[in-house]
Amino acid sequence: MSRKLLPDFLARAHDDRDPSPWLALWLDQSTPLPDPVKTAWLADSSSASRQYLLPFLRPLARTVIVLLQVVKVFFPRNWSHSGALHALLVWGLKRFVSPQANWLILRHFHLGSQVLAFIARNSPAPVPTSPLEPTDIDALRDDLFLKHDLNLFNFVIRLNQALRDQGLELHKPAHLDLTMLRDPDLKLEDMPHGRLNFLDLQSAIELFTPLYQLLLTDNDFWRAANSLQLDETIGIYCATLLAAPEHLVLVNNKHPLVPLSTLRAGHRLVIHGLSTEMLHALLMRFKQAQAEGGVVHTTSGDASAQ
Template sequence: MQNDFLQRAHDPRDPDPWLALYLDSSTPLPDQVKRAWLQDLASPSRQFLLPFVRPFARLMIILIQVLKAVLPRRWSASKLLHRLLVWGLKGFVSPQANWLILRHFHLGAQIITFIERNAPVSVPLSPLTPLTIDDLEDELFLKHDLNLFNFVIHLNQKLRDEGKALAAVENVDFSMITEPPLKMEDMPHGRLNGIDLQTAIEIFTPVYQLFLTDNDFWRAANSLQLDETMGVYAATVLNTPQHLLLLNNKHPLVPMSTLGAGHRLVLHGLSSEMLHCLLTEMKQAQQTPALTPTPLRD
């Protein structure tokens, strides 16, 4: 569903907040991402459906937690979960939200690869780069969380074993930072594809909890606080601590309640987009030759 805030004329007596956020350049986001993000935020789904969905979803998280107390500890149905998620995404979620969700896997893989390539040690990686919503059926949401924790563990174990540490890099390798090969027009555009990203995440969160073990769900929720960790890694490599200013999912040593996991997941996605944008801008700056001053003639 498209929002027309880009087409409306500006009225100083009634300024459009979405237009202000779109034109504001203080938040590092590619133009097409910011446009899709704000069109999704400005949808009727988020305005009228989210206020009812969010408290109900959080109540369901509490009730499912009680249910988990009587279910076998290792009970889970991850494959069924991912089939349900794919069905919901294809049938009911907006094109902008689906596009942003698929982008997130690519961006996460590129950011992890960026840190690994610029670290003084090498560790195994398992990048996830789905090209279609159907690709998510291969338990990609669960694997995404596992990849993040495994990367942090492998990287820091190797650094400890070799007595090394992350440090600023003089010639930073940006070769893996690219625009994901995903197109908005390839996303489902059915009559029912109108649920915005935030509302969809709030709906999916208790479903995610129900079909995974307590351990898997807790780990998924608390992986969001590794935004701070990944931001510190990237800022260390780049020697740019100012890039931590817009992080919100902190502190990794203070686990938060799973009740707010949906909202924090949205922040996680936005943080990934902003970090990827900054890395893209740095890559472009690195590839642009410095201008040589023209010598003065006698």
Template sequence: MEKLFDQQTHDERDPNPWLAMYLDSSIPLNDETKRALMRDNDSMSRRYLQPFIRVWSAIAMFFIHVFKFVLPGVPNSSKALHRILAWGLRRFVSADANLLIFRHFHVGSEIMQFISKNIEGVEVGTSPLKPADFEAVKEDLFLQHDLNLYNFVIRLNSALNEKNLGIKGRRPLNLDMITPGRFNHIEFPKKWTNVLDLRSAIELFTPFYQFFLTKNDFIRASNSLQLDETIAIYTSQILNSPAHLGLVNNKHPMVPVSTYSAAYRLVLHGLAAETLHKVLVKLKEKEFEDGILVNQ
């Protein structure tokens, strides 16, 4: 067993907070994700590099904001951005952080597919993003993720309005799209340069995102994080259970938040998606023996 997760090393005078969070079962979370996230929190990068990277990121974003005010359409190259992101992820981001990033696309795609397939009276198409390696990042992966989310909300609600329907879950639930085990992706590199933790990587890449994309693309990407609440409400209406809404921290999409907090909110966004996905995995595995499954 890894030292971080070994209860035999627990010192009651100096308890490890990440061991406590790993052992705590109050929040539903995939075990591989939980281990990766706790190792990421315990990393040297998170403790020592992240404070400096956060300051650099905020300063860089301020000057890019001024630059974009003067020249709002320059530059505009999603291709260049995603090539930089793919290179940076491969060379400098830790295996744990890469795992959390790549899992997020799979998890988000399956949640949207679940919603699409389980609303009575309507079904809208989705565009699943399930990257297996760094080459997939170059296909405008991050930008397409944001576009897919907004387009899904627009298409779904247009279809509901057209038929004068509300969201009501189909029975029985269709959980065919939910993957209980590991997703299909590569083993991520663990070279000596792969040291950046998740939030440090996001903080470092955010100014590049802001610089290479249009103002609309960047602001939309930042605001999309608050759609966590929207997606969680859709799912709660399908399941007829609001329990998982308490796990959502990015809320109120009608009230945008400063783009300077995007990195922190992006990590919360990933956690919200993982917890909701785990709820659906438990349903698929029939671990919930009361409530939703009994009522089907």
């Protein structure tokens, strides 16, 4: 990471009388995250935008969601402008969102695709996947946010239909195929970093969520929000294949059979993104241990992704 992008909690010396909570979290190794990812995540989380702007944006965004729900009663049921939505999202990401947040967003598509490929490849009833691997922010214009949600539900349906049709259940295979796992070829330094690129990840998500509701059908918006509840589902699949149920400890997007209000979708989306990073890091540790011919030793981490 360049000196320009180095967060303050790493740049200044530790003071016993004024310890940095962000430095404590960065040094802590109880959760499986690579140092570059943890650095970007905590730099974004410790930003002035998140500290001072998010508390005002969050209630405002949730109020807009409630008002839009009332207004959309009078809209045609098929009201949808996905192209306009993704154009606005790309415009906002490139001009206002921090380099760290943009990097984490792009990584999420790659990691989610790899996790689904891991499950599909190691299932006793393999199923096809539709990987999404954008190389830059402009690639998101191709309805990638919407496709991301569709991919998850379609994957769960195809996988379980194939297992049911063949009378099979997921179980740990004799040999885990981890060849699809890799670190995405995305560089933090390549992300937009103009003077206005200050908005943190959580604030950006809170701002973008009402746009989702306005420019998608109610069905698409509800499905996007509730796809987050499949974190536990994907986590169980991976824990079963790894025979490591202890790695479900940090999954907390609630029970998949109990739909939640869309008002908290922004906060849950952030949890979902972090869960994906943690599961991918865990799988990469298994891959490294497999390559070295040893036994993987991991900390208690997350087992959730899309």
